[in-house]
Amino acid sequence: MKKAQLLHFAVTVLAIATGSILCSFLRSPVHAAALGAAVQAGGAQDEGAASYAEHCAICHGDHREGNLPAFPPLTGIEHQMSEAQIADIIQKGKDRMPGFPEIKDPELAMLLHFVSTPDASQRAAAGSGGNAEVEAGAAIFKQNCSFCHGRDAQGGETGPDLTQSKLVLADKTGDAIAAVVREGRPAKKMPPFKFSDTELHGLIAFIRDRVALAEAHPGGRRGVDVADLQTGNAEAGKAYFNGAGGCARCHSPTGDLSGIASRLEGLKLEEQMLYPWEAKRSVTVTEASGKKVTGTLIYEDEFSVALREADGTHRSWFKNRVRYKIDAPVEAHVELFPKYTDDDIHNLMAYLQTLR
Amino acid sequence: MNRLQDCFLCAAAALSLAWVSPLAAQNLDNSQLLHPVPDTWPTYHGDYSGRRHSRLTQITPGNVGNLSLAWAFQTHLPAEIKSSPLLVDGVLYFTVPDNVWAVDARNGQPIWHYTRQSVGEHIGHRGVAMYEGWLYFTTPDSHLICLNAKTGKPRWDSVIADTSKGYWSTMSPLVVRNHVIVGVGGDLDNVPGLLKSFDPETGEAQWEWFSTPPTGTPNGTTGGMTWITGTYDPELNLVYWGTGNPTPVLNGKSRPGDDAYTCSIVAINPDTGKMAWGFVVSPHDTHDWDAVEVPVLVDGEFKGKPRKMLIQASRNGYFFVLDRTDGKSLLTVPYGPVNWSKGIDEQGRPIPNPDKEPAPDGRIVAPSEGGVTNYRSPSVDEKQGLFIVDASPSWSIYFTKPADGAYGWAGADYDLWDKGVIEAIDYRTGKIRWSHELGGVSGAGVMTTDSGLTFTGDGNGNLLVLDTANGKTLWHTGLGAPMLSSPITYELDGRQYVLTGSGDVLFAWALPEGAVAAQHATAKAH
Numbered sequence: 001m002k003k004a005q006l007l008h009f010a011v012t013v014l015a016i017a018t019g020s021i022l023c024s025f026l027r028s029p030v031h032a033a034a035l036g037a038a039v040q041a042g043g044a045q046d047e048g049a050a051s052y053a054e055h056c057a058i059c060h061g062d063h064r065e066g067n068l069p070a071f072p073p074l075t076g077i078e079h080q081m082s083e084a085q086i087a088d089i090i091q092k093g094k095d096r097m098p099g100f101p102e103i104k105d106p107e108l109a110m111l112l113h114f115v116s117t118p119d120a121s122q123r124a125a126a127g128s129g130g131n132a133e134v135e136a137g138a139a140i141f142k143q144n145c146s147f148c149h150g151r152d153a154q155g156g157e158t159g160p161d162l163t164q165s166k167l168v169l170a171d172k173t174g175d176a177i178a179a180v181v182r183e184g185r186p187a188k189k190m191p192p193f194k195f196s197d198t199e200l201h202g203l204i205a206f207i208r209d210r211v212a213l214a215e216a217h218p219g220g221r222r223g224v225d226v227a228d229l230q231t232g233n234a235e236a237g238k239a240y241f242n243g244a245g246g247c248a249r250c251h252s253p254t255g256d257l258s259g260i261a262s263r264l265e266g267l268k269l270e271e272q273m274l275y276p277w278e279a280k281r282s283v284t285v286t287e288a289s290g291k292k293v294t295g296t297l298i299y300e301d302e303f304s305v306a307l308r309e310a311d312g313t314h315r316s317w318f319k320n321r322v323r324y325k326i327d328a329p330v331e332a333h334v335e336l337f338p339k340y341t342d343d344d345i346h347n348l349m350a351y352l353q354t355l356r
Numbered sequence: 357m358n359r360l361q362d363c364f365l366c367a368a369a370a371l372s373l374a375w376v377s378p379l380a381a382q383n384l385d386n387s388q389l390l391h392p393v394p395d396t397w398p399t400y401h402g403d404y405s406g407r408r409h410s411r412l413t414q415i416t417p418g419n420v421g422n423l424s425l426a427w428a429f430q431t432h433l434p435a436e437i438k439s440s441p442l443l444v445d446g447v448l449y450f451t452v453p454d455n456v457w458a459v460d461a462r463n464g465q466p467i468w469h470y471t472r473q474s475v476g477e478h479i480g481h482r483g484v485a486m487y488e489g490w491l492y493f494t495t496p497d498s499h500l501i502c503l504n505a506k507t508g509k510p511r512w513d514s515v516i517a518d519t520s521k522g523y524w525s526t527m528s529p530l531v532v533r534n535h536v537i538v539g540v541g542g543d544l545d546n547v548p549g550l551l552k553s554f555d556p557e558t559g560e561a562q563w564e565w566f567s568t569p570p571t572g573t574p575n576g577t578t579g580g581m582t583w584i585t586g587t588y589d590p591e592l593n594l595v596y597w598g599t600g601n602p603t604p605v606l607n608g609k610s611r612p613g614d615d616a617y618t619c620s621i622v623a624i625n626p627d628t629g630k631m632a633w634g635f636v637v638s639p640h641d642t643h644d645w646d647a648v649e650v651p652v653l654v655d656g657e658f659k660g661k662p663r664k665m666l667i668q669a670s671r672n673g674y675f676f677v678l679d680r681t682d683g684k685s686l687l688t689v690p691y692g693p694v695n696w697s698k699g700i701d702e703q704g705r706p707i708p709n710p711d712k713e714p715a716p717d718g719r720i721v722a723p724s725e726g727g728v729t730n731y732r733s734p735s736v737d738e739k740q741g742l743f744i745v746d747a748s749p750s751w752s753i754y755f756t757k758p759a760d761g762a763y764g765w766a767g768a769d770y771d772l773w774d775k776g777v778i779e780a781i782d783y784r785t786g787k788i789r790w791s792h793e794l795g796g797v798s799g800a801g802v803m804t805t806d807s808g809l810t811f812t813g814d815g816n817g818n819l820l821v822l823d824t825a826n827g828k829t830l831w832h833t834g835l836g837a838p839m840l841s842s843p844i845t846y847e848l849d850g851r852q853y854v855l856t857g858s859g860d861v862l863f864a865w866a867l868p869e870g871a872v873a874a875q876h877a878t879a880k881a882h
Contacts (some may be wrong), residue, residue, distance in 0.1 A: 063472075
């Protein structure tokens with residue numbers, strides 16, 4: 001153990017310890033005799049629990065919750081290590097954790113079984129019956145995802161219906177879903193989540209289960225169908241496009257929008273039409289020397305600006321050292337928001353859907 | 357000697373030192389709640405008024421450029437910090453869902469950590485409340501846990517509401533004398549919102565107040581969740597609370613009328629749970645615009661008359677000033693883009709435009725579902741007459757169709773565009789005195805101090821200190837994750853600290869110790 005770790009350990013023990021905890025630590029060998037009786041009385045899980053309470057709970061908590069930063073939680077340890085690895089750590093110790101060579105089979109086996117079994121509260125969350133992986137995923141989904149995506153994954157506050165998500169439906173391996181969960185979608189305000197591989201597999205199994213369920217029960221589904229967005233008048237939309245909307249100043253039905261309705265449909269087309277949030281912005285920075293650098297805007301806050309040059313080079317400046325000009329024609333869409341009537345939007349949709 | 361023994365000796369030696377100099381009392385009495393002293397932050401808002409304003413003046417516009425990190429505390433958990441810590445007797449208490457920490461406010465070292473796994477929504481957690489030597493912690497499965505502030509050991513565990521019906525709880529309770537008042541979240545289901553008061557000693561329920569009639573009442577609404585801590589006026593003995601949106605959320609057909617008291621501000625007697633008055637901020641809401649934002653209490657002159665005001669910058673885009681003695685409107689003005697109302701009625705309430713209710717082919721609506729502001733706290737600087745709020749002008753499209761049903765969300769809405777801006781509103785006129793553009797939306801709350809400083813953050817993870825007089829940035833630093841909570845401040849051993857949370861880290865900021873010592877020496881010389 002390094003000195004710094006030792007000090008950290010000591011300070012943490014001080015921080016969490018009371019006299020009684022320290023005493024119970026020191027008198028643990030005396031307890032061993034009493035344990036025998038307890039082991040006789042209960043089943044394997046009870047015996048494992050007794051062994052855990054005896055040897056492990058002092059640091060890892062009564063409910064395997066740990067006591068960070070010094071003592072890691074053990075809930076979900078079965079997703080991270082094999083039983084053999086756990087047994088090895090119990091007997092030999094690891095980092096600041098002392099070894100417990102005195103724990104031998106059958107106590108060791110019961111302890112291993114206990115620490116590798118999700119605790120009662122987690123089991124309750126998963127419900128009973130059915131596929132265990134889906135159930136585990138359901139519990140994770142309910143706690144972490146349902147607020148935005150709805151409890152049934154069919155959409156809720158802010159988050160889209162996952163049972164209609166193109167990404168979900170096209171993702172045969174689960175890699176694409178896993179990537180979104182791990183990285184989040186900052187531009188869409190979805191935060192990244194730190195789940196283990198096993199938890200992710202459960203989550204993906206649950207989402208697929210909901211997709212299957214939604215497909216088996218059509219009609220009751222939330223979300224926006226292509227058929228919902230057919231209330232406009234294409235002629236009126238064309239007139240708005242070329243007239244009051246000012247769309248024709250930047251866009252052309254035979255240029256950038258040629259075939260747009262073949263590439264996008266329904267809600268995706270409408271969202272893209274109202275505000276294409278992935279649109280690139282360019283920026284030109286003029287350095288103090290007069291040298292100009294142009295590229296794609298990568299980052300901007302109150303204090304700095306960063307761009308990517310055509311060759312991929314990343315460059316950044318403090319704003320107070322340079323002059324800069326951002327070219328973002330997409331902002332014309334923002335100016336339209338207060339001007340649109342709902343009919344204007346529906347008519348524009350009808351017109352864009354003729355551009356196949 | 358083996359390593360383990362080594363550790364025991366170190367710990368034992370350290371413990372013996374602790375016995376020589378015992379810890380302070382870790383206790384909070386009622387007078388400290390009524391009149392907080394500078395070395396405490398005893399409630400979620402800092403005091404009963406909800407102004408999130410501090411009298412401390414050590415950090416000033418002139419010296420804030422020297423602000424530096426005093427310490428940082430890392431939870432090492434994935435959950436982001438959304439809570440306001442409490443500070444009592446040199447110990448900070450703060451939370452993420454299922455977890456409470458006691459941390460030494462001088463050095464950021466952990467004292468104890470309580471954890472309790474639970475089912476239910478883990479969307480966030482706002483912090484604990486304190487009564488004498490006890491802490492009160494709400495849980496995702498909607499329990500209220502009483503903990504010993506010295507040890508973190510649970511004393512009792514009471515049910516606030518049935519989590520199997522769809523309730524969860526994230527909020528920091530409000531303690532008024534011997535009442536621990538808690539609220540709930542839960543708009544995935546058609547259930548009534550409620551406030552519940554508990555006996556701090558026994559955990560027994562004292563009273564319950566429901567936002568709406570029971571589920572199943574013909575033409576009745578449900579909803580009105582109570583998920584942000586209210587405020588309290590000791591003179592009037594009234595607790596003020598904002599309530600959330602009605603359910604079903606986007607489909608209002610099954611609940612005609614105003615849907616009182618959802619999307620409302622209500623005044624409740626903390627001893628009886630009886631409502632003195634209610635003001636519906638969004639009559640017949642169909643856009644999820646909870647009116648839970650902090651009802652801030654300010655006393656002062658309004659249009660030539662001394663008034664006891666209640667001020668809310670509401671999620672629906674309107675800024676409300678009420679007389680809090682009777683709930684009558686003094687001022688209603690928009691403070692961001694709103695296109696959903698046909699004007700203001702004679703009671704000062706926006707009149708919802710039925711054409712902007714969600715529809716099968718979509719309606720463009722401002723603001724978006726997240727609102728012009730949300731859970732993040734505003735701050736009031738009375739000297740400057742300003743209400744400062746982290747705002748988010750925004751646009752979106754709202755849909756609902758018969759197939760979406762009349763339960764829970766009952767529709768879909770999609771954000772189109774938004775931005776973040778700190779707005780300083782003259783609360784006597786509703787006029788915006790200055791705006792500070794942030795770029796993207798920020799989740800940071802605002803805190804002001806008597807020295808004329810405004811502490812907040814942007815959406816890129818910058819902590820910002822602004823000049824309250826004009827909104828100009830005086831100091832900033834990048835913290836790697838956006839602030840999703842509201843700053844607090846306190847003074848310990850003559851040094852002023854400001855606490856902010858970003859990601860899973862709690863940061864404590866202060867002037868360098870040398871500068872503080874020099875300041876004290878100068879003060880003494882004078």
